[in-house]
Amino acid sequence: MIPFNTCPVCNGEVVAKQTEKLLRGGVNFAAVIVSAEICLRCGEHLYSPETLRRFEQVRRKLSAQDVEGFEPLGRSFRIPNEGG
Ligand SMILES: [Zn+2]
Incomplete structure (x- = not known):
């Protein structure tokens, strides 16, 4: 509802x-498909x-590295600021 x-x-x-919502918890990310x-x-x-x-539940799990049942999806990267 x-x-x-x-x-x-x-x-x-x-x-x-x-829609796909990208959530972050600690250093982990998860894309969650939800209706909005x-x-x-x-x-x-x-x-x-x-x-x-x-969302809160998923963020807490990500922070705690509790990702059992989460499907791996690619890799995450951080691009450093190159001073441009
Ligand atoms: Zn509007």
């Missing part, structure tokens, strides 16, 4: 979509309280 009919930021129309309401006008992503709780 998503509690929004219109965007709380700009009052625009929102549509339900599957996305504003057609400003692009704001709106998540249900259940989804936000799930």
Whole structure:
């Protein structure tokens, strides 16, 4: 259940979509596929309280290196600032 009919930021129309959210916990990242309401006008992503709780859970697991059941997805990199 998503509690929004219109965007709380700009009052625009929102549509339900599957979206990929990148979460970070400590040095680990995870891409989580969730449903969100996305504003057609400003692009704001709106998540249900259940989804936000799930994000928190995943972040905690990432911080604790507790990634059992998570599917490995490529590698992560950090690009240093080259002073440009
Ligand atoms: Zn909006």
